[in-house]
Structures are given as C-alpha cells and as structure tokens.
Amino acid sequence: MRNRNLALILNHLHQNSPISRSELSSQLGINKASISTTIRELIDRGIVIEVGVKSGNQDVGHPSIDLMINPDAGRIIGVSINQGIVTAVITDISPNILWRKEVNLPASNLFQENMQVVKNLIQEVCNLARGHKLPILGLGLSIPGMVDIESNRLLAAFELGWQNIDLNVLIEGNEDINFHIGNEAHMSGLGERYFGSSEKSASTLYLNWGLEMSGAIIINENVVPGSMGLAGEVGHFSLDPNGAMCECGNLGCWNTMVNFKAAVSRIQSKIDAGESSCVLEFCNHSLNDLSLNLFIEAVRQGDSVAVGALKETGKWLGIGIANLINLFNPDLIVLGGPLSQAFHLVYPIIQSEVDQRALPWQRNSCQIKPSRYRQDACLIGAVATVIWNIFNNPEEPIRKTFRKKIKR
Ligand SMILES: [Zn+2]
Structure with missing residues (x-):
C-alpha cells in the first residue's frame, strides 16, 4: 500500500505540479494524514520541494503550500546508440540537458570496437555526473534493437548488424548506478509521454x-x-x-x-x-x-x-x-x-x-x-525510463539512491 501510494503521489506531482497537499489528497483519494507523512519524507529526502503559497481563496491560518518534484533531486544519465554515433547526456529531473557529448563509432561493424567506444563514453559521463555531488538517479541506455530487459542482453539490432550481446559489460565499474537498457522506440515513446508531444x-x-x-x-x-x-x-x-x-x-x-x-x-x-x-x-x-x-x-x-x-x-x-x-x-x-x-x-x-x-x-x-524531441527522443526517453522506474517502483530506487539523505 505504501509503495502504491508513493507511486501515485510521485506520478501525480510530476503531471500536476505545482500542487498542494490538500489537492493531492482530494484528487488521489488518499487521506490528508498519509499525504502529509509521505510528503514530509519526500521533502526530507530532497525529492520534493515547497515552492510557495498558493494564491486564491485560502483558509486564514492554513496557507496552502504548493509542492513540486525537485529538479535538482539528482542527476540522470541518458545514452543512445545509433548507427555511426553514440550520444550521452546528463540531465536534471525536468529534464534539462546540462551536459552532452557525441562520439562517432568506428566505421567497422565489429561490435567489440564499437562497444569499447560506448563503454569509454559511459565511463566519462559517469565520472562527470559524480562530480555534480548529487545522487545519480540512474542511467538509461537506448538501443535500436530488441532487448531482453531482464538480463540486459541485446537480442538483435538488425541495422547495426549486432546480435546476442551481453550489455552488462558497458557498466562494469559503475554497478552502483541503476542501469536501465531499452529498445529505442519504447524509450522514445515513454519520453514523449512524460515530457513531449x-x-x-x-x-x-x-x-x-x-x-x-x-x-x-x-x-x-x-x-x-x-x-x-x-x-x-x-x-x-x-x-x-x-x-x-x-x-x-x-x-x-x-x-x-x-x-x-x-x-x-x-x-x-x-x-x-x-x-x-x-x-x-x-x-x-x-x-x-x-x-x-x-x-x-x-x-x-x-x-x-x-x-x-x-x-x-x-x-x-x-x-x-x-x-x-x-x-x-x-x-x-x-x-x-x-x-x-x-x-x-x-x-x-x-x-x-x-x-x-x-x-x-x-x-x-x-x-x-x-x-517534440525528434532525433533526440531516444535520449530523453532513456532519461524518462530512469524517472519512470523511480516513480512507479519507488521503494527500492529511493532507498538505494537517497539512503544518506534522511537526517531525522
Ligand atoms: Zn522484417
């Protein structure tokens, strides 16, 4: 129940911010005490922020304070592989792109050579994201192919000429970061739904x-x-x-x-x-x-x-x-x-x-x-996939990523 309420609240905040506690309570049908406790916890963890008093008719003595997801709750890494190019971004939760780099892939279709270039860029972007001194909420990797998301295995990417590749090697040395790999269209579609058209x-x-x-x-x-x-x-x-x-x-x-x-x-x-x-x-x-x-x-x-x-x-x-x-x-x-x-x-x-x-x-x-994002849809989608996993299965990622933030 707690996990379900947490997911409902995070998703509703994402779609309807700024919004007050009492609006959350009435729109979600969750009692005010539960909303209040959960929001207190999310504020303590730095995931939600208060953004001012709502204007309009308020009860005197009970100002209604608006809430929103904190864009700086952490950093997210998005990576996309396409024919001839790999691109990486660091974003906030909004998701504003704070850093971006594109690297050409070797002309040969030899996946070992290509994988090494991708792996190097992932290492670089992880190092840079750590320098932001905020929790790294996850890394999304978009691939133009069919992916077994349980085992992180690429089954086939016909246009790249790659088949049956274990993609876990790409994150070796960065296993502390939540890693989400996915099909380009699935991730792009989710990104457009979260932030786009x-x-x-x-x-x-x-x-x-x-x-x-x-x-x-x-x-x-x-x-x-x-x-x-x-x-x-x-x-x-x-x-x-x-x-x-x-x-x-x-x-x-x-x-x-x-x-x-x-x-x-x-x-x-x-x-x-x-x-x-x-x-x-x-x-x-x-x-x-x-x-x-x-x-x-x-x-x-x-x-x-x-x-x-x-x-x-x-x-x-x-x-x-x-x-x-x-x-x-x-x-x-x-x-x-x-x-x-x-x-x-x-x-x-x-x-x-x-x-x-x-x-x-x-x-x-x-x-x-x-x-909205045209050729960048897969990158924004990789970022959206990380956010989707936090919002919809919040207990584990939040416990893992924000464990040091509770001060009480
Ligand atoms: Zn076909």
Missing part, C-alpha cells in the same frame, strides 16, 4: 521513423511490453509476400517500403530515369554512401528528387498507419525518429491515406503529431 494522451502509438521503423504502444504512462518486452516491432509487418528483402530475412516487411533505404532506392529510380539531383554531389556520386542526415539536408534544400522520394515513402507510411489505427484505436500517433524532421512534408500524404483507408470511428478519434 503525447503528454496527457491515454492511448498513444509512437513510431520511430529512420533507418528502420519500430513502434511502442503507450497506455497512460506505461509502455505495453508484450510477453518478452518485444512488442511494437511494426516495421516487420509482412505486407508484400514478393517484396524486397528486409534485414530480418523476411520478404516485403513494412520496413522495406518506409525506411531510409526505401527512400534511397526511390532516389536511385528517379536518377536512373534521368532526373537530376544535388543528392549525388552530397554522396560523391555513390548513393550507398548517402547518410540519413545528408538526405534530410537535400530535402531541406528542396531538391525535387529527394522530396519526391520522401513523399512516395510517406504514401506507404500512411497506408501502414491506417492499418495501425484500425488495430490499436489510439487517440494519438506520434511520429518521431530522424526522418520525422520532414513531418510537415509528409503529414498531408499520411493523413490522406488514413482518410481513405482507416475505419471512420477510429480515424476520427486519432490525431497524428510529430514528436
């Missing part, structure tokens, strides 16, 4: 659009994990039995119609048909060397071939999204990931496909929005 949504489908398409189903503030924590692999929906080969080995997955490679092959077809494009100069006339960022740059510059390829890709995106709306009946679809930087160009195409194909009740109750 889907705040207040009861039923969100988050789609991570980039090198591949992956997804997360978020009900209220919880990721739907599935039986093994692997739910949401929408990119591997089989849509064309005779389609192109997907990285998973199957033919005609939705990925092969909507991912970055699909856009590049559409560029190739246009160039083969005689259209001219600045994209070729961007990649020294070898489309195999075209990076996702350079593709986005060509789109930004209005290159007709790049924009045309993106719009064709958007049509297939809309067809898949119409199916997902029928399947999940979400109130919101959030499109994130690197390709969502071009949301404004593809949104009318997606909406048109959805209007033609999804069932009217489901489509009329569903909004489609870009993610």
